[in-house]
Amino acid sequence: MNTSVGYLKRDDTREMVEASLLDEVSDSHLSMWEASWSPAMQSFCAGRPLADRPQDHHWDWRRKAEGLLPLLGYHSFALLCQNELQGLMLINDLKSARLASQFGKPLAYVEFLATAPWNRPEMHQRPRYRGVGTVMVGAVVELSFELGYSGRVGLHALPAAEHFYRDTCKMTELGKDAAHQNLMYFEMTENQAEAFRQRP
Amino acid sequence: MKLNYSKQWYEERIALEGDSEVGAGCLPAKLENIEKTNVTFVDTRIALGTFVSLWRRNKGWDAARLAEQAGLDPQEILEIERDPHCEPEADAVYKLSIVFGVPAKPLLELAGLIQPRTAGLREEAVRFAARSESVAALNEHEREAFEAFVAAISESIPLKK
Numbered sequence: 001m002n003t004s005v006g007y008l009k010r011d012d013t014r015e016m017v018e019a020s021l022l023d024e025v026s027d028s029h030l031s032m033w034e035a036s037w038s039p040a041m042q043s044f045c046a047g048r049p050l051a052d053r054p055q056d057h058h059w060d061w062r063r064k065a066e067g068l069l070p071l072l073g074y075h076s077f078a079l080l081c082q083n084e085l086q087g088l089m090l091i092n093d094l095k096s097a098r099l100a101s102q103f104g105k106p107l108a109y110v111e112f113l114a115t116a117p118w119n120r121p122e123m124h125q126r127p128r129y130r131g132v133g134t135v136m137v138g139a140v141v142e143l144s145f146e147l148g149y150s151g152r153v154g155l156h157a158l159p160a161a162e163h164f165y166r167d168t169c170k171m172t173e174l175g176k177d178a179a180h181q182n183l184m185y186f187e188m189t190e191n192q193a194e195a196f197r198q199r200p
Numbered sequence: 201m202k203l204n205y206s207k208q209w210y211e212e213r214i215a216l217e218g219d220s221e222v223g224a225g226c227l228p229a230k231l232e233n234i235e236k237t238n239v240t241f242v243d244t245r246i247a248l249g250t251f252v253s254l255w256r257r258n259k260g261w262d263a264a265r266l267a268e269q270a271g272l273d274p275q276e277i278l279e280i281e282r283d284p285h286c287e288p289e290a291d292a293v294y295k296l297s298i299v300f301g302v303p304a305k306p307l308l309e310l311a312g313l314i315q316p317r318t319a320g321l322r323e324e325a326v327r328f329a330a331r332s333e334s335v336a337a338l339n340e341h342e343r344e345a346f347e348a349f350v351a352a353i354s355e356s357i358p359l360k361k
Contacts, residue, residue: 004203007210016211023201050279050286056223060273067291075201112225121219131214133222135203138213143201155224164220181227181287197205200212 001026006138008081008129017081017129021139025069025076025088030062032085037061040117054123055158056114061088064112068092074111077139079132087132089113091140093147095154099172099187107152107187108144122160133161137169141193151193156183169196227287245284247325247349248293248310253281254346255300270295280311287312306353324352 001024008019022029038061045053068074073094079087095109115132117123137153144151156177157165162184165171171186188196205213256266256277263281267274272292279286280296290313297304306321308314328349 002201004201006203006205007207007214009211009214016207016214021203050283054223055227056225058273058276058279059225063271063291110224114223114225120221122221131210131217133220134210134213134217136222138203138205139201142203146201156226158221158223158225158227160221161223164217164222165224168216168218168220183227199206199209200216 004139006079006135008079008086008131008135011127011130019079019081019086019129019135021135022078022080023075023139023143025061025065025078025090029078029080029085029088030065033061033088037085037116044117044123054117054120055160056112059112059114061112061114064090068111075108075143077136079135081129085116086119086129087113087115087136089136089139091143093143093149097152097154097187098174098185099189102152102187102189105152106147106149107154108140108147108149110140110153110155113155133164133168137196141188141196144193150190151188151196152190153188153193154186156180156185158183226289243284244310244322244325245280245286245312247328248288248307249281249284250328251307251310251346251349252277252296254342258343258346266296266299270299272296302350302353321352324349328352 001022004021006019006021007016009015010017041054041057045057065076068090069076073092075091075093077089077091078085090111092109092111093106095107097103097105097107113136118128119130119132121127140153141151144153153171155165165186166173169188170192171188172192174185174187176182177185256263263277264274267277270292272295276288276292280288280292288311290308293307293311293313294304297307305314309321310325328345
């Protein structure tokens, strides 16, 4: 298991703080999810109608990790900061690109990406840390390069996150995917990945 | 895999991220989309929920026991049983089919997770849901409807293309 140093921004002090990105979700990370992340999510959702709950409210990360990680082609990442789990991501490297300019070429596909409940502006007026999405997209881009996929990335964004992938990460929007719950499908090209690696 | 971005890179990128939500994956419950585009699944999901409820009651199980057997969250079982606007996850339906001992495909069809392929399933499901009342124990009428539906699922015939 490799650990990389990344940075998140504390919302209260505006400080940049070191975070650890581990390229394998372990049982201890899943235990952290069960001990703090999942109860925080359940607490937020209690009494709220389904439509008002976060769109990933009942993702069971233990089930996803235990079901998918033994399979060929799956990679997982856990982001920790100050001994707390801040984000999780599962990636599949067996998918291929749909965008005409890179059609059929392999890419790193983000199966699931989520940030911890306490980092979400939609759940807390003062989220604890900002930047989980940035670290995770940086990670999948680097994984794509490491796999020899030249930075190509694909994902289906949850509706509330479309803005992030379209306008912040500058990924190409390929339209709503009827075969995937009508979620917007995005791809990052080789050039877009190189641009993402540069300072904005 | 190693990250090699500078602290300044993070600072500038995080400023751009701002208050954005960042989730990617699939929706657990897409209420708005269902209401706009998938209204037709509501009646089959009612049948699916009724089937799940009757199956466990027929066994004398509560939702927690069924959840334990299927490796699911009890809340997920209750949402499948009670909320036809909630789209179950495909692996949850698959696990339930294993516990129930019936083919997964008809259940996935009822959940609206795959395109309808089974002849007469929708009609059978609506008929089944209409005959079933949500009461504590199965009465003879419900048991008859339940057994007929299990047979319909188990002997389902794919639609001709």
